[in-house]
Amino acid sequence: MSDPLHVVVLVKQVPDTYSERRLREEDWTLDRDATDPVIDEIDTRGVEAGLQLVEEHGGEVTVLTMGPERATEALRKALAMGAARAVHVQDDRLAGACALQTSVALAAALRTLAPDLVITGNESTDGRTGSLPSMLAERLGVPQITSAKALRLDAATRSLSAERVHDSGVTEVTATLPAVVSVNEKTNEPRYPNFKGIMSAKKKPVSVLGLDDLEVDPARFGTGATSTTVLAGAPRPARAAGETLTDDGQGNSVATVVEHLVAGRLL
Ligand SMILES: Cc1cc2nc3c(=O)[nH]c(=O)nc-3n(C[C@H](O)[C@H](O)[C@H](O)COP(=O)(O)OP(=O)(O)OC[C@H]3O[C@@H](n4cnc5c(N)ncnc54)[C@H](O)[C@@H]3O)c2cc1C
Secondary structure: OOOOOEEEEEOOEEEOOOOOOOEOOOOOOEOHHHOOEEEOHHHHHHHHHHHHHHHHHOOEEEEEEEOOHHHHHHHHHHHHHOOOEEEEEOOHHHOOOOHHHHHHHHHHHHHHHOOOEEEEEOOOOOOOOOOHHHHHHHHHOOOEEEEEEEEEEEOOOOEEEEEEEEOOEEEEEEEEOOEEEEEOOOOOOOOOOOHHHHHHHOOOOEEEEOHHHOOOOHHHOOHHHOOOOOOOOOOOOOOOOOOOOOOOOOOHHHHHHHHHHHHOOOO
16 A cells, blocks of 8 residues: 555546436437536545545545536536546547446556555446446456445555445455545535635645556547447336325225335235
8 A cells, every 4th residue: 555545536527417408419428518517426425435534544535537528517526625626538539438448448547546445336337238347346356345335454464445325234354555446425525615624625645647648549549439339329218107196094995005105915
């Protein structure tokens, strides 16, 4: 483990889940101009986890994103929370990148940063493939802990322990560093940036890396080289109005609700 501890937290700028999200019909990519962009909430938990580790053990948090120019706003939010510096992978040839291409570019950027620990969210709220953390760990050749909460670092043994939350319960797992850990939504409550943090974030360094700054083959990128393509899309059908039941005091609505549940195999 380098001294001091170097944690890199991945943050993604995503459409605000409260705004209407749309795909462009010409290429089925996200219409970013139609939505308010925000830092993904799961990634603010990643930033919080990284900050807590460096507050306890010393060191610094770098935040890393890949996205268009305005994704810098997501980096500034993370800097306002307390991250020390930011790296923005930004290149027009990355537009419309698939998850595989994204992992190639982010892994190359991570190699230049040589962190002790990489923290990601377990799944973004837009692409939602939940695949980036595993692809990054594989490309970097390091262990991975998925869907983690309660991170604990043991500097003496260069290891990170966490509770891994899954369908059948919670498993305590440990990985030697360097490692990739993806956090779940129960991992912590992220801090709000205070005024001092917001002002100091304006002066913190944000480095921009293009494809030519990374050890990657530029021919692997571009919409013509994606591994998967969205072929078609359709808006979600409008919700039908629900049925309102009025109980007559004799329990008639209870019987109707039970009938519905049985018909839907929910009972
Ligand atoms: C409209 C639309 C169309 C798409 N079309 C395709 C397609 O045709 N083929 C295809 O393969 N994929 C497609 N994607 C997926 C898109 O490429 C992914 O958003 C991107 O590759 C990352 O995958 P994810 O968001 O599912 O990451 P996940 O694996 O769900 O994200 C987990 C974590 O990884 C980190 N992370 C993810 N992306 C970034 C980033 N850019 N910068 C920094 N950290 C990041 C964050 O910490 C995040 O919480 C599409 C997405 C959208 C919204």
